[in-house]
Amino acid sequence: MKRLSVSLVVAAFVVGMVPLAAQQTTATRFFTAYQAAWAKAKSFQDIVAMHSKASQAELAKMPADQQKMMFEMSKEMAPKGVKVVKETATATGATLELTGTGPDGKPIKGKAELVKEGGEWKMVKQNWEM
Numbered sequence: 001m002k003r004l005s006v007s008l009v010v011a012a013f014v015v016g017m018v019p020l021a022a023q024q025t026t027a028t029r030f031f032t033a034y035q036a037a038w039a040k041a042k043s044f045q046d047i048v049a050m051h052s053k054a055s056q057a058e059l060a061k062m063p064a065d066q067q068k069m070m071f072e073m074s075k076e077m078a079p080k081g082v083k084v085v086k087e088t089a090t091a092t093g094a095t096l097e098l099t100g101t102g103p104d105g106k107p108i109k110g111k112a113e114l115v116k117e118g119g120e121w122k123m124v125k126q127n128w129e130m
Helices: 002-023 027-040 053-061 064-077
Strands: 080-089 093-101 107-117 120-128
Touching: 027 080, 027 093, 027 107, 027 120, 053 120, 093 120
Parallel strands: none
Antiparallel strands: 080 093, 093 107, 107 120
């Protein structure tokens, strides 16, 4: 009987840890969620919380009309079918190597720089070879 109760306590502890482990995410998973949010976004404000504090500060300096113009241009130029092909840890976060299809329909490569702030992944920037 003692063995059964110890097993149940251990099982309850292990089961209790599953949600905690599920909450931990990789840079690639964050980026995938970011891409989904970007696809639905109507302005930078829709995704600003997913950006680093430094990126948010840069955006805040930009006049609203310029933000709108940059957002629309970014949407037009955004690669389609983006995939993460490599994730590399850095001292402050991660760098992702990406592939996708450019606006002209040709394959392109890019990189995304992510940072961990307050234990959460945040987008710093993306660069694409067009």
